[in-house]
Amino acid sequence: MNQLEKRIIRLENRLKTYRIIFGSALTVFAAIMLMSHNNKPSVPEVIQAKAFEVVDNYGNVLLKLNKEDGNGCFTTYTNTGKKLVKLFTSTGGGGAINSFDENGEINFKVTKTIGGGGYMALFNSDRNEIVEFGATNNNTGYFNLNDKDGKKIAWLTYTENGGGYFALLNDDIETIRLSTPSEGGRVGISNKRNNRVVYMGTQDDLDGNITISNASGSKLGSIPANY
Structure with missing residues (x-):
């Protein structure tokens, strides 16, 4: 066998090896693609964290979920950092909602009275309470109307x-x-x-x-x- 024939045989052997490698790679690739199309993405049932924030494109916090005084708290903000709505636990242990204007000043409150039952209040632009209503200590309703300085001018109860x-x-x-x-x-x-x-x-x-x-x-x- 001359030198030329030996080179041809070596080339044929290499070509067979390349074909095997290429065929194997193609098979693996096809299997991966098939499996990726058949398997649905895994979605966790519960996501746990000690705090969660939603921010805009500039990193300003728009929404925050966190712990406050040992209880859960949910707060939304303007893009300048002013509070808009806050859901939290009041000092008496009941749920509370505060609503704020564009400057972060209080407008509206919902919580519980000291004796139990609901309580709601509205505030004017000077942050004085002008309307208040809720439940009394004996579970009867009451309604207060105040003047611009927060002084009571009308009272309806039992x-x-x-x-x-x-x-x-x-x-x-x-x-x-x-x-x-x-x-x-x-x-x-x-x-x-x-x-x-x-x-x-x-x-x-x-x-x-x-x-x-x-x-x-x-x-x-x-x-x-x-x-």
């Missing part, structure tokens, strides 16, 4: 022996009171010294009565006269 109670105030003094106890309706009018000067309503014996008093609260006269 009487201790049952029925409704409504009062109009000026400088924290109840100048007009309307109540509906079990005996019947009653109306009282007071002056700015908090002395009652007019009373009209149902007495304990269910008789009607009108009483007029002076500025000091001393009775001037009544109908019937024996009251």
Whole structure:
């Protein structure tokens, strides 16, 4: 066998080896592609972390999930870092929601009262509470309306022996009171010294009565006269 024939045989052997390698690689590649199309992507059922943040393209935090005072907290922000909405746990242990304006100032609150039950409040642009309503200690509703400085000007709630109670105030003094106890309706009018000067309503014996008093609260006269 001459030198040329030997070279041809070596070339043929190399070509067979290359064919085997190429064929094997092609088989492996085809198997991987087939498996990747048949297998669905794995999705975890639960993702756990101590905190989670959503940011914009500039890294500003827009949403945060974290722990606050040992409980869960959810807060959204403007792209300038001002709070918009916050869900958290109040000091009394109940759930709470605060809503803020574009400057991060409080607008609205929802939480629980000290005695239990719901509580809601609205604030004006000066951050003074102007509306408040919720549940009282005996699970009856109440409603407060305040002036621009946060002073109470109207109050709607209940009487201790049952029925409704409504009062109009000026400088924290109840100048007009309307109540509906079990005996019947009653109306009282007071002056700015908090002395009652007019009373009209149902007495304990269910008789009607009108009483007029002076500025000091001393009775001037009544109908019937024996009251």
